Amino acid sequence: MGWSSFYQIKLPQIPDSVIKYIASINTPLSMIVIGNSLANARLDRHTFNLQLWSSLFLRNFLFPLTAAFILKILSVTGAAFYTTVLMMACPTAGIVVLFTLQAGRNTASAVTLMSLSTILSLFSIPLIFYLISI
Numbered sequence: 001m002g003w004s005s006f007y008q009i010k011l012p013q014i015p016d017s018v019i020k021y022i023a024s025i026n027t028p029l030s031m032i033v034i035g036n037s038l039a040n041a042r043l044d045r046h047t048f049n050l051q052l053w054s055s056l057f058l059r060n061f062l063f064p065l066t067a068a069f070i071l072k073i074l075s076v077t078g079a080a081f082y083t084t085v086l087m088m089a090c091p092t093a094g095i096v097v098l099f100t101l102q103a104g105r106n107t108a109s110a111v112t113l114m115s116l117s118t119i120l121s122l123f124s125i126p127l128i129f130y131l132i133s134i
Contacts, residue, residue: 030094044108052109056117060124064089068132082129089128092117 011019067088071081092114100110 049109052113052116055113056120059092059117060089060120061128064124064128065131068128085128085132086125089121089125091121 068085097110100107
């Protein structure tokens with residue numbers, strides 16, 4: 001079921017196939033971009049910035065735990081609870097780098113933030129889920 005069925009617009013087969021192929025490449029393409037950024041990340045003065053590590057702690061640990069706490073108070077359970085906490089625990093998106101570029105700023109800190117957040121999420125996501133399940 002393609003996007004055209006949502007709007008009840010019937011496209012010819014070739015344009016519909018092209019749209020489906022382009023849509024299916026979004027996730028792999030973003031993985032390539034993030035992988036490229038991770039490969040280019042260097043340990044330098046941006047890596048050891050206290051503000052960077054504070055934001056990483058907030059983003060990868062405190063925000064998901066706070067969301068889990070609030071959802072528990074609101075009696076949210078099941079898939080809605082775990083999906084919301086998972087979304088909160090996911091790493092900083094690559095859009096941070098794009099916004100930094102658009103603002104005309106140096107992207108070194110943004111790339112470092114995204115890279116370290118992605119690497120840290122390998123540990124933070126399982127830890128968050130362990131903590132919310134006890």
